[in-house]
Amino acid sequence: MSQLHVVFIVSEATPLAKTGGLADVAGALPQALLALDHHVTVIMPYYRTHIDALDVQVEDLGESVEMWGDGRQRFCPLHRVVVDGLNFILIEQDDLYGRKGIYGPAGGAYEDNLLRYVLFDRVALEAAARLPQKTDIIHCHDWQTGMIPLLLKTQYQHYPKIAQAKTVFTIHNLAYQGVFPAEWLGRLGLPSHHFHPNGFEFHGQINCMKAGIYKADAITTVSPNYAKEILTAEYGCQLEGFLGNHAHKLQGIVNGLDLAQWNPATDTALEATYGAGKIAGKKKCKKALQQSCGLTINEKTPVMTLISRLADQKGIDLFLARASTWLYRGYQLVVLGSGDVDSEHLLRDLAKAHPNKMYFWRGFNETLARQIYAGGDIFLMPSRFEPCGLGQLMAMRYGNIPVVRATGGLSDTVTPYPEKGATGFHFKDANPEAFDQAVEEAIEVFHQPRKWSIIRTRALKRDSSWDVSAAAYVELYKTLLDDA
Secondary structure (H helix, E strand, O other), rough: OOOEEEEEEOOOOOOEEEHHHHHHHHHHHHHHHHHHHOOEEEEEEEEEHHOOOOOOOOEEEEEEEEEEEEEEEEEEEEEEEEEOEEEEEEEEOOHHHOOOOOOOOOOOOOOOOOHHHOOOOOHHHHHOOOOOOOOOOOEEEHHHHHHHHHHHHOOOOOOOOOOOEEEEEOOOOOOOOOOOOOOHHHHHHOOOOOOOOOOOOEEOEEEHHHHHHHOOOOEEOOOOOHHHHOOOOOOOOOOOHHHHHHHEEEEEEEOOOOOOOOOOOOOEEEEOOOOOOOOOOHHHHHHHHHHOOOOOOOOOEEEEEEEEEOOHOOHHHHHHHHHHHHHHOOOOEEEEEOHHHHHHHHHHHHHHOOOEEEHHHOOHHHHHHHHHHHHEEEEEEOOOOOOOOOOOHHHOOOOOOOEEEEEEHHHHHHHHHOOOOOOEEEEOOOOHHHHHHHHHHHHHOOOOOOHHHHHHHHHHHOOOHHHHHHHHHHHHHHHHOOOO
8 A cells, every 4th residue: 555545625725725824734735745656636615716816727527516405406516726736626616615705704704604615525525436546535624624524424435435535634723613503404414413412512503623523533733732732721622621532543743834835045026045054145135125114224123023813812912012112122023914903903003103113014915925034033923822833934944033932833843942953932921021031032142143143044944844744644544544
């Protein structure tokens, strides 16, 4: 069993549709598995508004899956896109997936999301059953595909090409569980005999995350530390006891980066390219960032950066509690993000009051993000919880030294100063004082060029590739199949 056939069923994946880190993983991990000579297919909804705007060729496969849902019989055409040798199967249903938002309007969620994703789950299983080769592993991601392990074991056992497949369910963020009223049970034909506290019932409601945990053959999270944290009351989001019952099939595998896509030595978005041992280009990038953001151009002034969703989880309140103090101390701040409206207003007001010290871009701009990673000195990531995090990996890849809260994947990926092999700085308590203390420690080292250069070089050289993680997933897949 050297070559595996793995089917990823996901709600988003780069480069076709993205709202967050899930898409990065669902796009990069299959490519890493391809590089290990395994056969991989990715199945996702056809978000026409997003995908048709891209420079990709969508091929109509000339076949549809007929599927009932919520009192209506639907015909769901299948399409294919090939990106760098990776096959994406797209499921069309324009009234459900052709909307402007992927999960909902800005700041919200569509009321029919359970219909949207249970229908997708069913059609995806049917599409997998039509693939030429037998499926070994079905890899599901987050609540949107949480019903798949349950459906496979209860309603899709008559499909020979998928019936023996093992299921892996990856929890990217336990806080988003897909909880819906129980009235949807009959409307969607869900297996009601599994609707109980030890199944997918949650305080009288349907919980899609619980369904995935309940019936998957293996559960992974996106970092080893987060796998431990979600078994505690602090991070378990009311599922710590239920997860504890399934802890025997839980493990953490840290995310990686597509190093070809995130490479300061080749990145065309930058003012100049650079790398470990050839750092002159980074100084040019800092100057260009200061200039484009209207900041005072000064090589010796620390530029502190934050690229984040502006939310309580991300610790934006901790940043706002100290931003004025840092500006008073003479530091520069560059912020890219959107989310909480009050936080956006505060950031806008701060930037307006200190135009030569602070810059705020509301929203997301990938070109600007790359320029911020390259031009910044210190990357701030004060998350209250962070399953894995990609921002700190991207920052280190570009020599932007992270100051992070010691939680989840941030603990796993950033080695704290003054430990041997340090690549960044930690703080433990989620309060402004602890955050500020870690920032000041980083500033102190920043003003010691030799020490700073050593840390920056380590960060630039850190192996954040998918190689090790992809190999760990292959080992997990093969273990499941060997135990069958």
